[in-house]
Amino acid sequence: MLAGIAMMPHGNDVLAPKDDETRYLAEVLRSIGEVFRTFDAYVLATPHNVRMSDHLGVIFAKHLVSWLGFAGVELPGEYETDRELARLIYEEARKAGLPVVDINFASLSGEYSRFPLSWGELIPLHFLEKRPLVVVTPARKVSRDTLVRFGEVIAEVVESYPKKVGLIISADHGHAHDPNGPYGYAPESKEYDALIMQLIRENRLGELLNLDEGFIERAKPDSYWQLLIMLGALRNVPMTLRATAYACPTYFGMGAALYLRE
Amino acid sequence: MLAGIAMMPHGNDVLAPKDDETRYLAEVLRSIGEVFRTFDAYVLATPHNVRMSDHLGVIFAKHLVSWLGFAGVELPGEYETDRELARLIYEEARKAGLPVVDINFASLSGEYSRFPLSWGELIPLHFLEKRPLVVVTPARKVSRDTLVRFGEVIAEVVESYPKKVGLIISADHGHAHDPNGPYGYAPESKEYDALIMQLIRENRLGELLNLDEGFIERAKPDSYWQLLIMLGALRNVPMTLRATAYACPTYFGMGAALYLRE
Numbered sequence: 001m002l003a004g005i006a007m008m009p010h011g012n013d014v015l016a017p018k019d020d021e022t023r024y025l026a027e028v029l030r031s032i033g034e035v036f037r038t039f040d041a042y043v044l045a046t047p048h049n050v051r052m053s054d055h056l057g058v059i060f061a062k063h064l065v066s067w068l069g070f071a072g073v074e075l076p077g078e079y080e081t082d083r084e085l086a087r088l089i090y091e092e093a094r095k096a097g098l099p100v101v102d103i104n105f106a107s108l109s110g111e112y113s114r115f116p117l118s119w120g121e122l123i124p125l126h127f128l129e130k131r132p133l134v135v136v137t138p139a140r141k142v143s144r145d146t147l148v149r150f151g152e153v154i155a156e157v158v159e160s161y162p163k164k165v166g167l168i169i170s171a172d173h174g175h176a177h178d179p180n181g182p183y184g185y186a187p188e189s190k191e192y193d194a195l196i197m198q199l200i201r202e203n204r205l206g207e208l209l210n211l212d213e214g215f216i217e218r219a220k221p222d223s224y225w226q227l228l229i230m231l232g233a234l235r236n237v238p239m240t241l242r243a244t245a246y247a248c249p250t251y252f253g254m255g256a257a258l259y260l261r262e
Numbered sequence: 263m264l265a266g267i268a269m270m271p272h273g274n275d276v277l278a279p280k281d282d283e284t285r286y287l288a289e290v291l292r293s294i295g296e297v298f299r300t301f302d303a304y305v306l307a308t309p310h311n312v313r314m315s316d317h318l319g320v321i322f323a324k325h326l327v328s329w330l331g332f333a334g335v336e337l338p339g340e341y342e343t344d345r346e347l348a349r350l351i352y353e354e355a356r357k358a359g360l361p362v363v364d365i366n367f368a369s370l371s372g373e374y375s376r377f378p379l380s381w382g383e384l385i386p387l388h389f390l391e392k393r394p395l396v397v398v399t400p401a402r403k404v405s406r407d408t409l410v411r412f413g414e415v416i417a418e419v420v421e422s423y424p425k426k427v428g429l430i431i432s433a434d435h436g437h438a439h440d441p442n443g444p445y446g447y448a449p450e451s452k453e454y455d456a457l458i459m460q461l462i463r464e465n466r467l468g469e470l471l472n473l474d475e476g477f478i479e480r481a482k483p484d485s486y487w488q489l490l491i492m493l494g495a496l497r498n499v500p501m502t503l504r505a506t507a508y509a510c511p512t513y514f515g516m517g518a519a520l521y522l523r524e
Contacts, residue, residue: 050367112380114330
């Protein structure tokens with residue numbers, strides 16, 4: 001059963017908030033962790049694990065091992081893949097005609113079947129109790145419909161899965177908020193972030209599909225593609241929004257959203 | 263220019279040989295390293311990096327970082343991807359209609375664009391001078407022709423590339439030589455290994471395409487799919503066999519072959 005969906009950021013600042021907005025954001029992330037404590041497994045969509053241009057990925061490796069922090073912030077840890085759920089998602093996505101690949105590493109099973117985790121997974125996971133999970137990856141050069149359909153497939157599969165599962169959408173938003181940041185300044189970052197939080201709060205996520213490609217490019221998010229997966233999942237299993245938060249303590253925007261079943 | 267091709271094993275025993283055959287095998291591996299010293303880059307086909315059922319992979323991540331040794335034998339090291347060559351191989355493989363994906367991790371470029379290496383790459387690389395490289399991965403559930411064609415594409419691309427490039431085929435052979443080994447005993451392992459070395463020595467690699475699927479399964483190699491890539495490359499750029507070696511110090515067979523331009 002798909003028991004809840006959470007959009008969670010992966011910026012280091014939520015680990016050590018320095019302002020009130022970020023402190024509140026971290027508080028909402030902790031509350032997501034509290035609510036998800038009764039869940040048995042997670043599906044985690046991340047933009048900072050394996051990256052392929054035009055294929056979606058489902059990580060099959062048995063052991064998921066902390067490997068890469070951002071700016072020296074390391075969160076050690078090892079997680080296990082729910083391989084049965086990974087297999088079901090992969091197989092259903094293939095049946096749906098989606099361009100998806102199964103990703104393993106070194107060995108097909110056993111102790112050497114391992115895959116690295118980056119800050120994109122480790123920071124959301126830091127706020128959650130450890131559970132078996134399935135890491136899935138979006139792609140930027142597939143159609144918007146493909147990403148929405150992938151979300152629908154994930155929700156379909158999870159709904160008929162005997163465990164209580166949470167879908168985690170790891171996402172940060174516009175990266176061009178600060179003229180001195182690594183991506184410089186673009187007004188579209190602020191505009192994009194405000195729009196995303198508005199669409200979430202007003203239950204209008206479907207309007208994501210209308211966003212102009214150039215606008216997204218200028219806003220420099222790493223959220224848009226995962227949000228389309230979230231949209232697909234919510235289309236299949238309608239939920240109620242229970243909490244949101246947003247903060248932009250450095251050059252990029254971070255938001256949280258918690259959806260639970262009605 | 264494709265300057266040479268080497269089939270190299272990735273078993274720990276070649277790092278510390280305990281018998282004469284394995285010592286000779288290690289000697290041949292060192293001689294491959296000597297010959298390849300004048301090369302500018304490598305393409306390395308490996309069965310122990312990213313593994314996908316039915317898609318070939320080309321690793322685009324900038325930094326390739328030692329991550330996973332076998333049985334505790336670690337070979338530290340960091341290598342760089344030749345991204346221009348990776349791009350050319352990927353694009354030509356796509357144009358040829360092959361099921362291939364570009365693999366990156368965390369970030370598309372810069373310091374966070376990293377990918378892990380396992381013993382499957384690190385052991386062959388241990389015998390070679392450090393050069394930029396392109397890691398490519400076979401798949402077991404694609405057609406034999408697809409793998410041969412991938413080898414042809416690699417050879418075509420490399421031939422018109424301005425650098426002197428060596429193709430490394432990381433491969434171990436039958437894994438069921440020892441009744442007390444992890445894969446038990448199957449007479450097909452010995453038979454497969456003898457046949458592979460014979461086909462190499464007698465310049466009859468094309469006969470790989472006639473091998474029975476059940477025979478391969480029972481022999482339990484992790485060489486067959488990479489050897490088809492080697493066959494494709496040799497079809498495109500005929501070379502002369504300069505050295506071979508074979509040893510089976512534990513439960514699996516290891517072989518070396520060095521091909522250079524005529």
